[in-house]
Amino acid sequence: MHDHGPTGESRAADVKAVDRRDGPAATTAQESPGVSVAPLQRTRGTASRHQLMHLQRSVGNAAVVRFVQREDPPAPNNIEKLDELLGKLITPEDKIIELLGAINRSETEKRVVLTGYRNKLAKAFNVKQMKEGLKKLAPVELPVQLDWIEQAAVLVRAMSYDEISQSIKDAPQSERDMLKNNRWRDFLFKVCTDHTIITAVGDLHFDLATQLSWVREKAISLRLGLDELKPLLKSTPPPSAADLAAVGTDAWQPFWTGVCDNKQMAELVDILFPNDLAKKLEWMAAEGSDFDAVRAKITATPDEKQRLAIFDNGKCRSLALSVCTKSQISELVLDLGGDWTKWREWVKAKGAPLRDLGLAAVKRGIYADILKVKFLEWTTADEADTAYRRLVAMGDTDLAGLRLSPMPADVIKDKYGSDAEKVLRALNGEIAREEKRDDRDETLLSGPTTEPFKENKFGGDSRFVLSFWRDRVDVDVGVSLRAVDDRAKELLASASATWSGKITATWNQFELTNAHRTIPMNMKISFAGGPNAVKVHSGPWVWPNLNAGNWYVPDADLVPGQAETNAQAPVHEFGHLIGNQDEYQASAEHFVEYSGFDPSKPGRPASVTEETDSKGRKRYTDTGSIMGNSMGGAVLARHVDHIVRWVNENLRPGEPAFSQRPKAGPTAAPGGGGG
Amino acid sequence: VSAPGVAGGFPIRYVVHGGRPAVDLVLVVEADASYSIEVRTEQSLPQSPPLRLGRFAGRIEPDALQALVRVRARARVGNGGVAPFETISRLIGSGTGQLETVGPDDLDAVDVDNWLATTAVGALESPVAAVAVEAAAGDGSAEELVITAIGREPFRLVVFDPEQNTFPTIWRDLPGRPGTRAFVEYDVFERLASAGAIPVGVTELEPGESIRLPLPPAGAGQQESRGGFVFYQAGDGPARAAVSGTWSGALAS
Numbered sequence: 045m046h047d048h049g050p051t052g053e054s055r056a057a058d059v060k061a062v063d064r065r066d067g068p069a070a071t072t073a074q075e076s077p078g079v080s081v082a083p084l085q086r087t088r089g090t091a092s093r094h095q096l097m098h099l100q101r102s103v104g105n106a107a108v109v110r111f112v113q114r115e116d117p118p119a120p121n122n123i124e125k126l127d128e129l130l131g132k133l134i135t136p137e138d139k140i141i142e143l144l145g146a147i148n149r150s151e152t153e154k155r156v157v158l159t160g161y162r163n164k165l166a167k168a169f170n171v172k173q174m175k176e177g178l179k180k181l182a183p184v185e186l187p188v189q190l191d192w193i194e195q196a197a198v199l200v201r202a203m204s205y206d207e208i209s210q211s212i213k214d215a216p217q218s219e220r221d222m223l224k225n226n227r228w229r230d231f232l233f234k235v236c237t238d239h240t241i242i243t244a245v246g247d248l249h250f251d252l253a254t255q256l257s258w259v260r261e262k263a264i265s266l267r268l269g270l271d272e273l274k275p276l277l278k279s280t281p282p283p284s285a286a287d288l289a290a291v292g293t294d295a296w297q298p299f300w301t302g303v304c305d306n307k308q309m310a311e312l313v314d315i316l317f318p319n320d321l322a323k324k325l326e327w328m329a330a331e332g333s334d335f336d337a338v339r340a341k342i343t344a345t346p347d348e349k350q351r352l353a354i355f356d357n358g359k360c361r362s363l364a365l366s367v368c369t370k371s372q373i374s375e376l377v378l379d380l381g382g383d384w385t386k387w388r389e390w391v392k393a394k395g396a397p398l399r400d401l402g403l404a405a406v407k408r409g410i411y412a413d414i415l416k417v418k419f420l421e422w423t424t425a426d427e428a429d430t431a432y433r434r435l436v437a438m439g440d441t442d443l444a445g446l447r448l449s450p451m452p453a454d455v456i457k458d459k460y461g462s463d464a465e466k467v468l469r470a471l472n473g474e475i476a477r478e479e480k481r482d483d484r485d486e487t488l489l490s491g492p493t494t495e496p497f498k499e500n501k502f503g504g505d506s507r508f509v510l511s512f513w514r515d516r517v518d519v520d521v522g523v524s525l526r527a528v529d530d531r532a533k534e535l536l537a538s539a540s541a542t543w544s545g546k547i548t549a550t551w552n553q554f555e556l557t558n559a560h561r562t563i564p565m566n567m568k569i570s571f572a573g574g575p576n577a578v579k580v581h582s583g584p585w586v587w588p589n590l591n592a593g594n595w596y597v598p599d600a601d602l603v604p605g606q607a608e609t610n611a612q613a614p615v616h617e618f619g620h621l622i623g624n625q626d627e628y629q630a631s632a633e634h635f636v637e638y639s640g641f642d643p644s645k646p647g648r649p650a651s652v653t654e655e656t657d658s659k660g661r662k663r664y665t666d667t668g669s670i671m672g673n674s675m676g677g678a679v680l681a682r683h684v685d686h687i688v689r690w691v692n693e694n695l696r697p698g699e700p701a702f703s704q705r706p707k708a709g710p711t712a713a714p715g716g717g718g719g
Numbered sequence: 720v721s722a723p724g725v726a727g728g729f730p731i732r733y734v735v736h737g738g739r740p741a742v743d744l745v746l747v748v749e750a751d752a753s754y755s756i757e758v759r760t761e762q763s764l765p766q767s768p769p770l771r772l773g774r775f776a777g778r779i780e781p782d783a784l785q786a787l788v789r790v791r792a793r794a795r796v797g798n799g800g801v802a803p804f805e806t807i808s809r810l811i812g813s814g815t816g817q818l819e820t821v822g823p824d825d826l827d828a829v830d831v832d833n834w835l836a837t838t839a840v841g842a843l844e845s846p847v848a849a850v851a852v853e854a855a856a857g858d859g860s861a862e863e864l865v866i867t868a869i870g871r872e873p874f875r876l877v878v879f880d881p882e883q884n885t886f887p888t889i890w891r892d893l894p895g896r897p898g899t900r901a902f903v904e905y906d907v908f909e910r911l912a913s914a915g916a917i918p919v920g921v922t923e924l925e926p927g928e929s930i931r932l933p934l935p936p937a938g939a940g941q942q943e944s945r946g947g948f949v950f951y952q953a954g955d956g957p958a959r960a961a962v963s964g965t966w967s968g969a970l971a972s
Contacts, residue, residue, distance in 0.1 A: 485801050490737050490808045492745050492757070493960035495818060500737075500808060501801040550897040584765075586832035587735050587742045588823065592804035605765050609740055613805075615897075616739055620804050628739060646884055650902035653888050653949045656959040665741075665961070667888050667949060668900050674739035674805075675947070675965070678898030706896075 122147045123156055130161075135168045144180035154181060158188065166195035171207055178211075186211060186219035187228070194231060205232075205240035212247045220248045229258055238263040239272070246275055252287035260299055270308035277315050292316040292323070301331045310337040321345040322357050329363035335372050338363060342379045351380045361390060370396035374404040384451045398458040399423055402451055415446045423455055428463035431456070435470035436696065440514055447471060473514040476694035482506045482623040486638075489629050489663035497657045504592045506621045507575040512691050517556060517565045519687060521621045522574015525595075531582035532597050539580065539597040540571045543614045550615045550670065553679045556691060556702035564707065565684060569618060576621055585610075592617050609675065616674035624683050627672035628665040629655075635664055640682055725788050727813035733787060733831065734818060735763070738807035741963060746835065748787060752779050756835075756842050758849075759952065761964035764840045770964045773849025773874055773952070777842035783834040786827040787811075793827075794819035846870030850924065852948065854934060854968035862968055864889060864932040864948055866924070873923035875953040876962070878930060879912045880920050885959060891935040891946040900946065901935035921953040934966075944968045 122143060129140050147153040157165075158181070169177060174196035178189050189211050197203050212220060223232075236244050241262040245255035255276050259268070277283065291300075304312050309331035313324035324341050345351055354360045355377075368376050373394040377387040384405075391401045402420045405411040411420075422434050435443065446452050452471055457464045469477065483505045489497035509520040525540065527533040551567035578595055584603050585596045590613060596603075598611040620626075625638045632644040635652075643652045643664040651668030666672035670679050684704055692701045725731060729750035736743050740762035748754040757774050758764055779787070794811045796819050802808075809821035809828055821828045846869045857863035868874045877885050886908045890900040911917045917930060924930065937944060945967035951959040 486804075488737065491810060491818065492734055492736060492743065493954050493958040494745070498808070498810075498818070502804050502806060503801045504804050546897070553896060584836065586829065586836050587738060587744075587763075587807040588809055588828075588832065590738065590740075591802070591806045594803075609762065613740070617804070626739075626804065628741070629737065647905075648884070650886075650904050651888060651890065651900070653961050653963075654885065654959070655951070655961050656883075656957045658954065658956055658958045660957040665949075667890065667947065667963075668898075668902065670898055673947075676892055676898055676900070678896070678900065 122150065122153050126157065126161065130164050130168055137169060137173050140165070140168060141173065141176050141180055144177045148181050157181065158184065162192050162195055166192060169196045170198070171196045171203060175207070175211070185222070186215035187222045189215075190223070190228070190231065200231070200234045203235045205236045205244050208235060209243070209247060212244070217249055221250070223248060224250055224254060229261075232258070233262050236262060242272055242275065246279060249279075251290070252276060252283045253290040256291055256296075256299070268303050270304050270312055273303060277312075288316050297327060297330055300327070304331055306331055306333050306337065309333065310341070313341070319347075321347070321350040322354060322360060325354065325360045325363055326357070329359045329366075333363065333367055335367045335369070335376070338367050339376060339379055342376070348381050352382050352386065354380055355382065355386045355390070361393070364390055365394050368394060370394055371400065374401040377401070378404055378408055378410065384449060384454070388450075388454050392458070398451075398455045402455055411451075413445075415442055416449065416451065419446060419452055420455070423459055428460045428467050431460070431467045432470045435467065436475050443471070443473065443514070469511070474511055475514060475696055476510075476512040476691075478510050478690065480508050480510055480623060482508075484625070486625045486630070486634065488626060488634075489631060489657075489661070491657075493655055493657045495657065496659045497661055497663060502626065504620055505576075506623065508622045510687060510690055512694055513563075515561075516563050517687065517691055519565065519567045519622055521567075521569045521576065521618065523569060523571050523576045523578055523621070524573050525571050525578050525580050527580045527582075527597075529582050531599070531602070532580045535582060535597040535599060536580060539595075539610075542598055542611050543595075544569055544571065546611060546615050547618045551618060551679050553706055554681065554684050554704045555707045556688060556704055558700040558702045560700060563702075565687065565704065567618070567622070569621075578617075592620055612676065613674050616670055616677070619671045619679075619683060623686055624671050627669045629663045630665070631663060635666075638682075639666065639669075640685075725791055725813050727791075727816045729813065731787055731791055732810075732812045732818065733790070734808070734810040734812075735832070735835070736808050736810070738805045742807050743960070744835070746839070748779050748784065752781075752784060753777070754779050754839075754842075755847060756839055758843070759960055759962050764843065765836060766840065766843055769851040769853045770966075771843050771846060771849055771851050771869065772962050772964060773870065774847040774872075775842035775849060775870075776845045776847050777839060780834070780838065783831060783838070786830040786834070789827045790821055790825055790831060793825060794821050796820070848872035848874045850874050850876070850962075852964055852966065854944070854966040855931075856968075857931065857933070861936070862934045862944065864934055864966055865929050866932070866950070867929040868924040868926045870926055873925050875921060875923050876930075877921055877951040877953050877959060878917050878919075878932070879908045881909065881912070882920075883959075885951060887932055887951075888949040889932060889934060889946065890948075891937065891944070893938045894941050894943075895938075901938070903933055903935055907933060 126140065126143055126147065129136055129143060144157070147157055165177060166174065171193055174193050178184050178192060190208060193208060193211075194200055222228075232241065232244050242259055245258050248255070250258075256273070259273065259276070300309070300312060306328075309328055310333065313327050317323035317327070321341060325338060328338060328341070342351060342354070364373065364376055373391050373396050374387075377390050380386070387401055388398055391398055399420060402411065402416065403424070406417050406420060411417060422431055426434065438446070453468060456467045456471060460467050483503060485501045485503040487499050487501055490500040491498045507522075509518075511518045511520070525536060527536045547569050548567060552565070554565045556563050556565055578593055581589065581594060581596050582599055582602075583596070584606060590596060595614055595617070596606065596610040598607040600607045603610075625634070627635070627639055630638075632642055635641060635643050641648070643649075643654065643666075644662060648654070649666070649668070651666055653665045653667060654662055655665075656662050666677070668677055669683075670677035671683065681704055688702060688704050695701065729748070731748045733746040733748070734744070741760045742763045743757075743759035744763040745757040746754055747756075753776065755774050755776050758772055761770055761772070791811050791813055796817070802823070806823070809825075809832075810818035811821055812818040849868070849870045851867045851869050853865055854862050855865045866876075877883075879886050886905050887903070889903045893899045893901055908917065911933070912919050917932065922930075932948075932950075934946065945965065947963065947965045949961050949963040952962050954960055
């Protein structure tokens with residue numbers, strides 16, 4: 045460092061020490077660092093300021109004086125008078141001050157004084173006298189003034205800002221800006237207290253960031269509050285937008301959170317970010333805030349776009365969740381605007397009931413739709429079953445209108461927990477639902493005709509779900525397939541797809557119709573699991589192994605002769621799974637009960653066969669029915685009669701009874717479980 | 720083959736019957752290890768065209784016979800309670816005794832079943848009183864179902880018997896909705912019978928003789944030609960056993 049010369053501060057201190065020790069003759073060209081004097085007004089000759097400075101450095105002040113005196117008109121010799129007065133044993137300060145006034149009338153003499161007499165005068169004057177002297181020399185640039193005053197001070201720290209404030213105030217801004225460096229910052233730190241530094245930077249009219257930096261650095265021990273800093277923030281003229289932006293960066297946030305309490309932060313953000321709601325809330329979040337303060341910021345922001353953007357701001361979300369109670373969060377999100385899809389997430393995150401949000405929207409008139417109002421009233425009081433019934437009782441149009449908003453579904457999920465699914469189904473149009481179980485036995489007439497038929501019982505525990513919707517009837521069958529050998533496991537996926545396709549294509553034959561509507565009856569099978577258990581085998585089956593609970597994978601490679609049979613057999617089993625009985629090897633009474641006709645009478649359908657045993661007993665098979673012939677029989681209206689009956693038992697008031705009829709157009713297979 | 724001891728004596732009757740696809744098979748094994756096997760449905764034994772139904776003959780292997788004897792020994796009178804839908808019944812009897820139920824988990828019965836499906840199927844080449852059934856071109860573009868007696872004995876059947884309300888069930892699978900079928904109506908058979916084109920009552924179809932029955936006409940634009948049939952084999956007294964299978968053929972262009 046010393047190779048490059050001392051710093052300005054140390055250099056000035058050194059000079060002053062020398063002055064005090066060696067007297068006026070010891071003054072050097074370095075005695076007034078940072079001095080900037082006005083250009084010399086030459087009347088003759090061509091010596092420039094630079095030349096003068098060079099001369100001063102090389103031959104000293106006296107030579108410069110002689111040079112100037114030689115070149116300028118005859119001097120009044122005030123410099124000699126000044127030297128004389130300064131050389132007196134008792135310094136006549138007043139006379140010197142007076143003389144400085146005279147010197148000021150000659151630019152040449154003033155130049156000589158300003159460039160060579162700082163230390164001499166500082167030794168003679170105290171601060172007050174120096175200020176007087178500088179007045180006589182006015183105008184003198186602000187840094188020069190402060191440098192000379194500093195030199196005059198016995199102890200700079202003993203000075204007060206009041207002693208220099210007027211000089212600062214009186215100086216033009218260009219000269220104040222000369223102080224925006226460490227040299228003068230350190231000087232002011234010595235002169236100012238933690239409080240007067242605020243006044244000082246204010247008087248200096250630096251940019252806001254510099255002002256606050258100096259204050260922050262100086263007033264480290266002071267518990268600064270916004271009130272103290274407000275003069276800087278609300279100065280006249282006010283800080284520019286750029287100034288405010290500079291102290292509104294994230295880097296400044298810790299400073300401000302240290303300065304402000306919650307209330308002050310709310311005030312500060314209006315100053316720093318007058319048109320940025322997100323920034324306001326983010327900084328309030330950093331400091332901590334309360335519901336009223338946050339809400340005030342939101343309601344004071346007319347820009348809807350800004351308010352809506354808050355929903356996507358994680359910091360603001362955290363703030364809202366922390367300052368709001370469960371009842372307040374609804375008010376806050378409504379203040380932000382938007383719609384239910386915006387509101388619900390924050391309310392849910394807070395753990396507040398979504399129903400309360402809906403009610404708050406009603407209270408504000410945001411939800412004026414009577415359907416929503418009524419719905420919210422119900423869900424406030426109703427249990428799930430009651431809510432289900434109310435929704436079922438609603439007219440189609442009203443229900444469709446209610447569903448236009450996501451609000452009802454959300455409220456239902458929120459309020460009814462594990463019972464919500466049921467209520468949601470009603471909201472989505474379900475009218476009735478029943479899990480059906482059919483474990484009836486049937487008696488078939490087994491054995492060859494050469495001997496009396498044997499009555500054997502067959503059955504199964506089939507389970508399916510009927511659901512009657514405003515726009516459809518669904519018949520859902522869940523099957524749990526378990527492959528019992530490696531080949532079956534390998535082919536299970538393709539087999540499932542085959543079975544699913546054939547079952548849905550075969551069974552989706554009917555629709556229901558009445559005077560009001562025509563709705564499809566959708567037969568759906570899922571092999572993804574369910575109450576109906578089936579073992580799946582591979583290889584050639586021998587007769588007893590293929591039945592309702594044991595299916596064989598179609599295997600065109602290894603068992604081509606049975607591939608079609610194995611693919612088709614589950615279509616018949618599906619009929620059992622939805623509650624149908626067999627229509628083969630059955631008595632006439634069985635047919636009367638399950639098929640609705642007596643095959644023993646003349647005129648039986650051409651599809652029905654009749655066998656007779658050795659005792660004359662007859663048994664019948666309907667080869668045209670899927671329940672009588674697993675290899676391609678048809679699904680007939682009687683196979684869905686029980687479903688139609690169930691639907692008609694569950695009609696809404698005013699709904700005419702349905703009857704089934706074949707679906708119009710090509711059969712469409714609705715989505716069923718494949719695997 | 721020396722016959723093992725069998726409670727009740729020979730013959731042993733082993734019946735496999737029921738279910739869907741339909742199975743109707745009766746195996747009768749004599750003490751000399753000869754057997755006859757009645758096959759009344761297409762799905763009773765694996766076979767390739769022409770479809771053969773009726774009674775066939777063969778000789779049983781010792782292992783299969785011993786398995787059969789063990790099955791007989793374990794069979795019980797009465798049924799096995801409620802069986803799953805489509806369960807095919809296995810019954811066994813010996814001598815003049817009644818048929819008894821074979822337990823569903825009888826492993827020897829499984830061996831017998833496998834023997835039937837893999838070895839006894841060879842008996843189809845030795846018809847006794849049987850028919851071959853297939854579709855064939857008829858007059859013009861029509862197709863017919865042709866039932867031809869094969870074997871060395873007549874095949875007793877009932878094609879049409881108005882007094883017993885007995886008539887064949889013959890159908891064609893139609894395109895469109897799955898399971899859609901066209902059937903030959905009773906009136907058609909009545910007219911054919913009146914015209915003498917089909918026999919009335921029990922008929923003994925001599926080996927080599929045929930009966931031609933009409934098939935339903937094809938649907939418009941139908942490319943595939945297939946369907947099924949049921950007619951009846953006459954038994955003792957009033958017994959009428961359904962004989963069933965499928966047919967297929969190429970439609971005339």
